[in-house]
Structures are given as structure tokens and as C-alpha cells.
Amino acid sequence: MRRLHALLSSDRAVGLLFIAPFVVTAIVFMVYPVVEAIRMAFYSYNPLRPDLSAFVGIANFEFLFSDPLFWDSLWQATVWTLLSILFQTILGVGIAMLLHRALFGMAFFRGLLLFPYIVPTVVIALIWRWIFNPEIGVVNYSLLASGIIREPVYWLSTPTMAMASTIMLNVWKYTPFVVICVLARLQTVPLELYDAAKVDGAGFIRRFIDVTLPQLREVLIVVIVFRTIWTFNKFEEIYLLTKGGPGTSTFNLAVYSFEQSMASLRLGVGAATGVVMMIMLLIGSIVYLRITKFGEEVR
């Protein structure tokens, strides 16, 4: 009894008590699913016949690596991720630099910018399906009316255009995230650095390269890592906009995994896909952080 009292009154106990809710939540909702997914990747598991569940070794991975659709999905996921991140970063930095200027009405624009980021993806995907609709969509209407195109463009029903459309949606929705991160950093860049560069003779482009970019380096590294992980794993935007189609032309690994698990009821293969994605992102992130020497730069 005395021991318990001593334990509870110690700082250690208080500390443990404070972190307990998080630890429990993390174990239940993060650690357990990951462990379970890894375990499942080595099992054959059909939810309709749980009694037939059996350990199959690396059979799920063999299936995966011999499935051409897996490789197609990996390639498409890479294209979709790289292009999305590229455009988001360029646009994000550009817009942030515009918004950074103290012009009239910028506060309003900054508020407006958050809009795509806060609207649920389902709503956005549905709206974009209307926008991209070849017959009645506003995109084709505007392009036709302004004479830029003569024939309606089939945005979501040709492979290339469907991929472009999903990238556009992703860029539209997540550029604000980049803008906000970059803007926050821009506002802390000492103005004297720009003055010094001006006196030294640097023009606008030199100042961007020698003052702005180095200051943005760290935030861009973080933003790119996070955006890459999130985009590579993205499921709902593609699925809601194109369902992976036409055909399988916009499948990424998340859609592939979903289709394997839910449509083909190969939960083991779905889980194995998840494990492969996790390993790739892990390796990719580590290599990227090493190359960019993140955190080594002394200010």
C-alpha cells in the first residue's frame, strides 16, 4: 500500500499518467493495424471463409511481383506523385511569394486559399466530376466558348487525360498546404538579408536564388517528404474521381490494394501491397533526407 502511494506520488507516475491516453490510442489505432497488416501479408485470408485462413509464406509477394497490374500501378503511382509534388511545390512557392507582398486584400486571399484544403474530398471529387464532364462541364464549355478547343475533351475517359485530371485535382487541393508552410517561413526571413543583397547588386532572380530559396530549404524538404508520403498513399481522390479508370490507367498502389482486398477478396495480397508501399516510402524518405542533409545545416 505504501509502495503504491509512493509510486503514484512520484513525478514519474504523473508523467506516465499524462502520456497513457496517447500510448493506448497509438497502440490500438496505429501499432496494432500495422502489425496486423504485416501479419496478414503472409496469410491467405478470405473474409467469406475465415476458416480457410492459412500461413502462405511469401506467396502473396510472389503474386504481387508477377502481376503486371501491380507494376503498372507502381509506375502510375510514381508519375502521379512526382508530377503532383512538382506542380504543388512550384505553384505553392510562387503563390506564397505573391501573398507575402503586403498588397491590399491579401488577407482575404489568404483566407480564400484555405478553401480547397478544408472541403471534404468527396465533395470536391463530385464537383470536379461535374466540372470535367465532357458534355455539360464548365471546363469544356469555357474552352469551347473561347475557341481554344474545337472538340470536347474527354477529361476523365482517356487514360492520359484522366491521369492529368487526378493530378490537377491533387494540385488544386494541396497547393494551399504548401503555400501556408512556405508563407509562414517567408514571414520570418530577415528583411535585412534582402537589403544586403540589393546593396551587393543582386537583382530579383539572384535574390530569389541566394536569399529566399536557401531560407526555404528546410521547410521545402519537410513539405516535400510529407506531401510525397501522403500523395503516394492517396486513395480517395483517385477512386472518387476515376475509380482507377478508364480501365486501370489511373490505378495507383492504394487503389490496387483496395481492389485486391475488396473486389477480389485477396486480403493477403492487399496487405502485402501495403507492406511494399511502406518499405518503399521508408527507404525513399531516408535516402531523401540523407541527400538533402536535413537538419545538418547550421543557421
Add this chain to the structure above:
Amino acid sequence: MEVRLERINKRFGAVQILKDIDLVFPSRKFVTLLGPSGCGKTTLLRMIAGLEDITAGKIWFGERVVNELAPRDRNIAMVFQSYALYPQMTVRRNLGYGLRVRGTPVSEIDTAVERVARILEIDHLLERKPAQLSGGQRQRVALGRAMVRKPDIFLMDEPLSNLDAKLRVTMRGELRRFHLDLNATTIYVTHDQLEAMTMSDLIAVMHHGVVQQYGTPAEIYSKPANLFVAGFIGSPPMNFLEGEISNRRFLVGDGSLPLPALQVEANAQKAVLGVRPQDLSRAPAAGQDTITGTISLVELLGSEKLVEVQLQNRKRMSIQLRADAFVEMGALFHLRFDPQRLHLFDKESGNIIPASN
């Protein structure tokens, strides 16, 4: 190169920052813009650099009006308060940046950088980044970056204010030496009157966007043009007494003091009398030229003692005595005023009432 300011005005919206500034910075002189924060001195310096628009007026560099010239075309160099070194570049690249931007050949840049690094004794730091340097070293790099290009005009915006007190004293001497070696016009901004007094050939004292007085340190110290300058320059600060001029005497409370002959004789004029703590002395007994009070505070400054005397009208005066002077709290003290060392100011305008000598 001579720099001349002609009726310079600066407005931010409705706020007037600078009013009709007329100043000439003679070629190769070290001129300080001195004033409290918010007086517009940094804004003025930035206008000379071309970093700030000019609302009205003209800035001349020699025979040329530079109002519309970009900073890069003015052949100036500037040292900033925060040093503003490029954090991702080594000291070598920081020093050479201005030359590199201008497309100077690499071999020339190397020679120039190494020459300046040797002068400033930072040649062993060339491969380091700014974050790996101490405050004093950064200060030198910032100075070096300004020196590398051999500018016509040096602009310095409170370059010593981020250094500790001891280093500041050392750097004061060094900056002065560099100025003499470099043969360029230096315009230096500070709020520290000691820096201004020790380093400058000329000082422009600024307040509320107006130049209050422009002259040599000695002139500004011994002949302050108005109450603001008198109170701002000198440490410990000048004592002020409000009173009235009457029959060549200054009436204050129940005492009166002899005055020097004034250029314009005044009678029954409300005035403020200023006297520096160093110019007061102790009288053994009350007399024609003394005022009596009681000692209310004694501070030992090391080589001197600063004694505060409270007069009958509760006004406090400080007087500087030798450190070994015997003073006792609460004791009577007779302050002697030397008529030749008084400053009289008009109470209304705050301007000096000049003595006739």
C-alpha cells in the same frame, strides 16, 4: 565622394518621418546621424542607400542626383545592425558575393577577399559559415563584405549595437582606423552618443525627423543648440533648472545665480538653465553664485562620485566629484555655478539664448 541632402522629406502615409533635411556629408569624413529610436535616422540612411523611396527632395552624390538610382548602381556598401550575412554561404563566399554578382573574374575576387580578410584578421575563418562565428567575428565579416568592393560611401546602421560592451569599445577604435585607411565617406547611424562623440568628424543630432544640430562633437557638446541636444548629449546628462532671467541674474525658487552677458539682453524672460554635472562645484559656504540643497543620493562610478543634491523646490541636481570627496547623505551641500559654463535656453522654443562672448 561628397553626399548632399537637399530638403529631404519622407512620409509613410499620413506620418511624416523626415522633414526638410538639408545636410552635407563632406568627402572622406566620418559623419554620424545620432538620435533616439524613432527619430528617422535609419530611414534617412536607407534613403541614401536607395532602399527607401524619397517622398520629396534630392540626394546628390558628388555632382549627380541619385534619387532614381538602384542601390547596386550607387557604389555604396552598407553594414547592417544584424550583420545580414548570407547564412548558407561560407565567409569567403559572403565576402565575395558583391563582386560575384557583378561578374568579376574569380581570380580577382579571390585576391580582393584575401586582402580584406587579412586586414580584418579573419583569414583563418574563410571556410566557416556565419553560424560558426562569434558576434565580433560576424561583425568583421559584415565589415569585410562592405570593404571588398572599395565603395565610395560606407553606410553603417548601428553596427556595434549587438556586441558586448567591451568589444564595442575595441571595435569603435577599429572602425575609426578603417575609415582613415579606406578614404571613403562614412555615414554612421547610432543612438549611442558615446559612439558618436568618439568616432565622428561631424555629428547630426536628429529628433522627430528634424536635424536639431549639425557640427563637430566638441561644438555639439559645448554649445548645444537647444534643450533636446543639451539633454541628449553628455553622460551623466545635463541638469536643467526652470526660472526667470532678471537683471543679469537667473531667479530660481528662492535663490538667484549670476549670468554671463547675453547677446540679446533679456528681462523677465522665462528660461531654462542647463549645467553639466562636471561643470558644477562644491562651495564651502552659501554665496552669490551658489544654491543650497541636501545630498539625497551618492553613486560611486569608480574614478568619480556622482552626487545628487535635492534643492528646496524638490528639484534634483547631479554633480560629479572626485571619488575621494567626502559626502554624507542628508548633509547640506552648496552648489557653485560658474557663469561661463552655463547654458540658457528659451523656455518657449527650447532654443539656446547665446552668451555674448
